[in-house]
Amino acid sequence: MARITAGVASSHVPLLGVAHDFGKDKDDYFGPIFAGYDWTREWEKAEKPDVVVLVYNDHASAFDMKIIPTFAIGCGERYKPADEGWGPRQVPDVIGHPDLAWHIAQSLILDEFDMTIINEMDVDHGLTVPLSMMFGAAEQWPCKVIPLAVNVVTYPPPSGNRCWALGEAIARAVASFPEDLNVQVWGTGGMSHQLQGPRAGLINKAWDNMFLDGLVGESDHLRRIPHIEYLRETGSEGIEMVMWLIMRGAMGKRTAALHRHYHVPCSNTAIGHLVLRPDNGEGLDMTGSGAAALAAE
Amino acid sequence: MSGPKDIHSYLAEFEDIPGTRVFTAARARQGYHLNQFAMSLMKPENRERWKADEKAYLEEWPLTDAQKAAVLARDYNTLLDLGGNIYFLSKVFSTDGLSFVQAVSTMTGVSVEEYQAMMNAGGRSPEGARSKKANVAPQGSEDTKGAR
Numbered sequence: 001m002a003r004i005t006a007g008v009a010s011s012h013v014p015l016l017g018v019a020h021d022f023g024k025d026k027d028d029y030f031g032p033i034f035a036g037y038d039w040t041r042e043w044e045k046a047e048k049p050d051v052v053v054l055v056y057n058d059h060a061s062a063f064d065m066k067i068i069p070t071f072a073i074g075c076g077e078r079y080k081p082a083d084e085g086w087g088p089r090q091v092p093d094v095i096g097h098p099d100l101a102w103h104i105a106q107s108l109i110l111d112e113f114d115m116t117i118i119n120e121m122d123v124d125h126g127l128t129v130p131l132s133m134m135f136g137a138a139e140q141w142p143c144k145v146i147p148l149a150v151n152v153v154t155y156p157p158p159s160g161n162r163c164w165a166l167g168e169a170i171a172r173a174v175a176s177f178p179e180d181l182n183v184q185v186w187g188t189g190g191m192s193h194q195l196q197g198p199r200a201g202l203i204n205k206a207w208d209n210m211f212l213d214g215l216v217g218e219s220d221h222l223r224r225i226p227h228i229e230y231l232r233e234t235g236s237e238g239i240e241m242v243m244w245l246i247m248r249g250a251m252g253k254r255t256a257a258l259h260r261h262y263h264v265p266c267s268n269t270a271i272g273h274l275v276l277r278p279d280n281g282e283g284l285d286m287t288g289s290g291a292a293a294l295a296a297e
Numbered sequence: 298m299s300g301p302k303d304i305h306s307y308l309a310e311f312e313d314i315p316g317t318r319v320f321t322a323a324r325a326r327q328g329y330h331l332n333q334f335a336m337s338l339m340k341p342e343n344r345e346r347w348k349a350d351e352k353a354y355l356e357e358w359p360l361t362d363a364q365k366a367a368v369l370a371r372d373y374n375t376l377l378d379l380g381g382n383i384y385f386l387s388k389v390f391s392t393d394g395l396s397f398v399q400a401v402s403t404m405t406g407v408s409v410e411e412y413q414a415m416m417n418a419g420g421r422s423p424e425g426a427r428s429k430k431a432n433v434a435p436q437g438s439e440d441t442k443g444a445r
Contacts, residue, residue, distance in 0.1 A: 015397070060384040064336045065329055085339055085391035153384055155321045156307070192420075196383040197374060199316030200401045201412060203420025228310045232427040236317050237383075265416040267398050 002100065002174045002181035005287050006047065007247040007255070007276040008040070009215065010133055012056060012188040014125040015267040017089055020132045033271055036261030037133045039294070040275055043258065044134050044142070046289035050181040051097045051144045053104070053170060054127055055246045056188045057152045059084070061124035068154050069116035071166060073108070074123075074147035075101040082122035091128050097144035100177055104146065107173035113166055123147055130188045133273075152189065152240050156227065163242045164223040167249020174250075182287060187247030189240025191262075192233070193269035202235040203270050209262065211241060212274055215248050216257040222248070237269075247276075254279035258295040313429050318377040328380020331368070334358040335381070338388040347392065374404050 016033065019025050025034040061082040063069070076096050081088040108115050127147055135142055148170075151157055158166075167185065174183050191208040194200050214222040223245055230239045248255070261273040277284055277291070284292035311319035318324065325332075334355070337343045347354045355365050367375040368389065376386055383401075390400035402412035415421060425432060 060332075060336055060382070060388070061339070065325065065332050065385075083339060083341075085344075085388050153320060153382060154325050155311070155319055194317065194421075195397060195401050196377055197316045197318055197404055198406060199314070199421065199426055200405050201415055201421040202423055202426060203416075204423045205419070207423070227307075231311065231314055231317070231319060233423055236314075236319060264419055267396070268401055268416065270420070 002051075002177040002179060002183050004171055004174050004183050004185055004250055004278065005049070006184045006258075007251045007278075008130075008134065008184060008186040009244045009247055009272065009274040009276075010037075010130045010186065010188050011190055011266070011269060011271045011273065012126045012129040013266045013269045013271065014059075014084070014129065017091075017125050017129045017132060020129075020137070021089060021091070030266075033263050033266050034133075036263060036271070036273055039259045040134055040273070041136055043275065043289070043291055043294055046291065046294070047184075047287055048182065048289070049143045049184045051100055051146060051183045053146045053148055053174075053183065053185045053250075054130065054188070055148045055150060055186060055243045056126035056130070057240060057243065058149050059124055059126055060153070062118075062121040063149070065154075068151050069149065070151050070158055071113065072116035072118050072149040073101060073105045074118045074121065074149070075105055076119045076121070079121060079123045079127075079145075079147065081128050082124040084124055088122075089125070089128055091132060092138060092140050094123055094127065094131070094141060094145045094147070097146055099179070100144075100174075100181065100183075101146045103177050104170060104173040107176060108166070108169050111169045111172065113169055118147070118149070121147075126188060130186055134186075148246070150243050150246070152242065157239055157242060159227070160225050160242045160245050161223045163245040164220070164249035167246040167251070170246070171250045171252060185247045185250040187244035189243050190234070190238060191241060191270040191272040192235050193237045194235025195237050195268055197236070199235070201268060203264050204233050204235075204238075205262075205264060205270065207233045208270050208272055211244075212260060212262065212272060215244065215274060215276065216255055217279075218254045251276055251278045252280055256284060258284065258291060315426055315429050315432065320382045324380045325382070326380070328364075328382065328385075330359050331364050331376065331379060331381050332385035334360060334368075335385040335388045338392050344392050371403070373400065377404075
């Protein structure tokens with residue numbers, strides 16, 4: 001059976017893609033940001049996930065104002081990096097897993113989540129930057145990816161509670177897929193940032209760290225944070241953090257943190273990164289990767 | 298749960314945030330053609346036509362005169378007021394060769410150098426920037442509060 005073995009949360013600032021693609025990842029500005037991902041790159045090499053369900057938002061790339069799906073799942077064979085106005089990133093095409101994706105899509109709809117199904121689209125920095133951060137430069141991405149796009153641009157986005165519940169439903173769907181697959185769920189975007197208006201540049205370290213704390217362990221209080229709190233406390237674009245709750249919901253009742261990283265600033269944004277294991281009694285070494293020793297380092 | 302009980306109070310609260318234009322359905326309707334125009338700059342051939350003659354390119358889109366003037370002036374705060382969304386407007390400033398930091402700083406009333414210095418020092422504090430109502434105090438414009 002397929003099973004979810006880990007959750008990864010990360011910001012997806014487009015400038016990280018630029019820094020990565022142009023070899024600036026060790027300089028004074030970007031060095032401390034990328035250093036926080038070194039642990040994860042080593043860990044991912046040991047984990048060898050077969051599939052990542054990658055929760056992200058499109059930034060006016062694949063979707064314009066004509067159609068605004070709240071939750072959309074990519075069921076296609078492959079996706080090209082989008083041209084976001086300066087030519088597409090020179091990173092590998094993203095290879096889908098249509099069998100699992102369609103299984104999840106069907107299961108979610110029967111579970112009363114009315115998903116939009118996407119067979120063709122380009123994927124923007126929201127999806128490709130996290131892949132670069134976790135896997136570094138690659139000829140091919142080391143796993144299949146199921147894009148799960150969430151509307152967090154046009155209000156209202158889905159509630160935090162709905163996102164968490166969607167994560168729970170994704171976990172049920174994965175658990176009923178017959179093939180043996182090691183599946184991770186990633187939640188991307190955030191943390192605090194505001195890209196518009198006179199209040200642009202807002203950063204809230206205390207709130208961001210409260211949010212990181214809340215993803216670890218058994219508490220589920222984060223699912224009840226209303227949109228207005230994200231807006232007031234974390235800036236207008238901080239609302240992206242509801243996507244992390246899809247990942248958290250998919251982890252089950254309890255989580256254990258393997259790795260945590262927080263840095264201000266990257267461009268206009270606070271960078272947050274967290275690696276979680278479902279704390280389900282199987283222990284930190286549930287994949288046999290030796291991650292417990294790595295986490296103890 | 299975390300959803301609102303009443304849509305009117307849900308939307309009304311957004312107007313209480315200083316210096317922020319939440320991209321509501323009303324703004325999405327007002328700015329529909331503005332945002333779709335900006336989106337069109339995703340295509341290289343459109344960028345070339347736009348750069349060759351901005352005014353002529355804008356005439357192809359049903360924007361209001363105020364929207365057209367604000368686009369030509371790159372007045373991003375006014376464009377937000379007229380229904381623009383920052384991810385769509387980013388196609389305009391990317392075509393101009395500006396980064397997010399460079400473009401975003403123009404909305405804050407400080408120079409790009411001062412804005413970058415603020416970010417490097419930890420960003421704008423949320424203190425005093427959460428609520429207009431809570432800020433009703435005799436010290437100047439709501440919209441610039443919280444700047445360090």
